[in-house]
Amino acid sequence: MTDFRNRYGAWALITGASSGLGAEFARQLAAQKLDLILVARRADRLKELATALKLEHGIQVKVVPLDLAKPNFIATLKKHTAKLNIGLVVNNAGFGMSGEFTENNLDYELRMLDVNCRAPLIIAHEYGKIMASHRRGGIIMVSSVVSFQAVPYMTHYAATKVYDLLLGEGLWYEMKKYGVDVVTLCPGATETEFSNVAETKPVPGAMPAPPVVAAALDALGHKPYVTAGFKNKFMVFMTRLAPRSMSTRIAAQIMKKLGRS
Numbered sequence: 001m002t003d004f005r006n007r008y009g010a011w012a013l014i015t016g017a018s019s020g021l022g023a024e025f026a027r028q029l030a031a032q033k034l035d036l037i038l039v040a041r042r043a044d045r046l047k048e049l050a051t052a053l054k055l056e057h058g059i060q061v062k063v064v065p066l067d068l069a070k071p072n073f074i075a076t077l078k079k080h081t082a083k084l085n086i087g088l089v090v091n092n093a094g095f096g097m098s099g100e101f102t103e104n105n106l107d108y109e110l111r112m113l114d115v116n117c118r119a120p121l122i123i124a125h126e127y128g129k130i131m132a133s134h135r136r137g138g139i140i141m142v143s144s145v146v147s148f149q150a151v152p153y154m155t156h157y158a159a160t161k162v163y164d165l166l167l168g169e170g171l172w173y174e175m176k177k178y179g180v181d182v183v184t185l186c187p188g189a190t191e192t193e194f195s196n197v198a199e200t201k202p203v204p205g206a207m208p209a210p211p212v213v214a215a216a217l218d219a220l221g222h223k224p225y226v227t228a229g230f231k232n233k234f235m236v237f238m239t240r241l242a243p244r245s246m247s248t249r250i251a252a253q254i255m256k257k258l259g260r261s
């Protein structure tokens with residue numbers, strides 16, 4: 001694995017670090033001796049993780065309790081990071097919602113758009129600009145395997161994840177000339193709090209978070225996007241071969257079993 005502190009600098013910013021994949025990114029980057037800025041709404045969770053990581057790894061950890069759906073969240077983030085050299089950004093915070101599109105609450109869907117798309121766009125722009133001027137840095141986008149086909153009954157969530165994948169893939173190419181590595185992680189079902197929040201049944205055979213995060217860190221600087229686990233890689237491969245309407249129909253059948261509809 002890359003020596004992250006030498007390659008990217010001292011500080012990594014991780015959004016959605018209060019649980020699941022974000023908390024695991026924090027643990028694995030702490031083990032790499034990076035100093036961390038942990039962002040999410042649940043301050044108690046962030047503080048607990050920060051205390052544990054400082055104790056175990058002797059690193060600095062700053063906690064920024066923040067709602068990324070707030071229009072001017074970036075002002076708060078900039079205030080907390082003004083004096084820090086952020087070399088690595090993990091745009092991980094996100095959530096899903098299952099159900100019939102027209103029956104779902106539109107305000108909730110709009111918040112999802114803000115957290116899953118608007119926030120990573122603004123964060124990538126703000127810190128990407130600084131990284132480009134320093135001629136080094138890394139950005140990890142977190143998309144999903146659902147970004148390779150439409151997913152009826154989780155329609156808008158899948159659309160937000162396509163946005164993350166294409167934003168990340170485009171930046172992978174554009175930022176190369178500045179020495180900035182970009183990778184997009186496309187996890188399949190992973191054991192986190194995601195399905196509770198999205199109100200879906202847990203997916204049988206979901207992967208634990210550590211190998212999913214390790215795949216992203218291994219791929220940074222080497223690949224434009226990465227999917228962890230053989231089953232997920234195979235599924236993505238087959239999806240790309242199949243007619244799009246067929247993939248959509250299959251996804252709908254799966255969601256009828258897993259979701260509220």
Ligand SMILES: NC(=O)c1ccc[n+]([C@@H]2O[C@H](COP(=O)([O-])OP(=O)(O)OC[C@H]3O[C@@H](n4cnc5c(N)ncnc54)[C@H](OP(=O)(O)O)[C@@H]3O)[C@@H](O)[C@H]2O)c1
Pocket residue numbers: 015016017018019020021022039040041042043066067068069092093094095096115142143144145186187188189190191192193194195197
């Ligand atoms: N688990 C899966 O099966 C799976 C599969 C594919 C992709 N993903 C993606 O992986 C990423 C991480 O999700 P996860 O699986 O780790 O789920 P999770 O355990 O529910 O974690 C989601 C994180 O996002 C944060 N978050 C949500 N809304 C936020 C807001 N308004 N402002 C700030 N932070 C917010 C949550 O923190 P607070 O609630 O404390 O704010 C939490 O830390 C997401 O982008 C998700 O789309 C997950």
